Amino acid sequence: MRPIVLIAVVLLGALLVVSCDRGSIGTPGTGETPAVEPIRSRADIDKELAASIDTTGSMEARAWLNPANAKHVLWKTWDKPEARKQVDALYTAGAKRVVAIDPVEVNGARVVAQFVVELPDAPDARTKVFEWIKNFESEIEDEDPTKDVGQKFYEINLDL
8 A cells, every 4th residue: 555545544534533522423413422332341241141140030051941841931043942952062062051041021931032151161161162152153143253262151142
């Protein structure tokens, strides 16, 4: 890239940053900037997921999915047999724990749409669990798969 073009690109970028800081991008004529959701750190996400495991109604996934718990229902993506199969695969891969979180009462049933996986510490087990995550995400999302960055938990969201 030519030096003059590079300088022009840098100046244009600086101008855009300054105009954003002044509120010129957003709702026209209001001086408001659009709301931007703050980026949460991995530690904050792990803390939130750890807290969700301890909330009232959360339950180890195999117990939640036990056929005897007829009023325990899953939202959308999986039925109970498929969920049991996936939870078993996670434990076989090395997950420390899988927990159904945030149940909601709907017409007398208790519905969950999320599970939290407590990730293993051992590198070989983490590799296996992240392979499961990659396969799961490839079936439901168009985004890049979740990478292992040392996080303690992974959230399975069935509300897709």
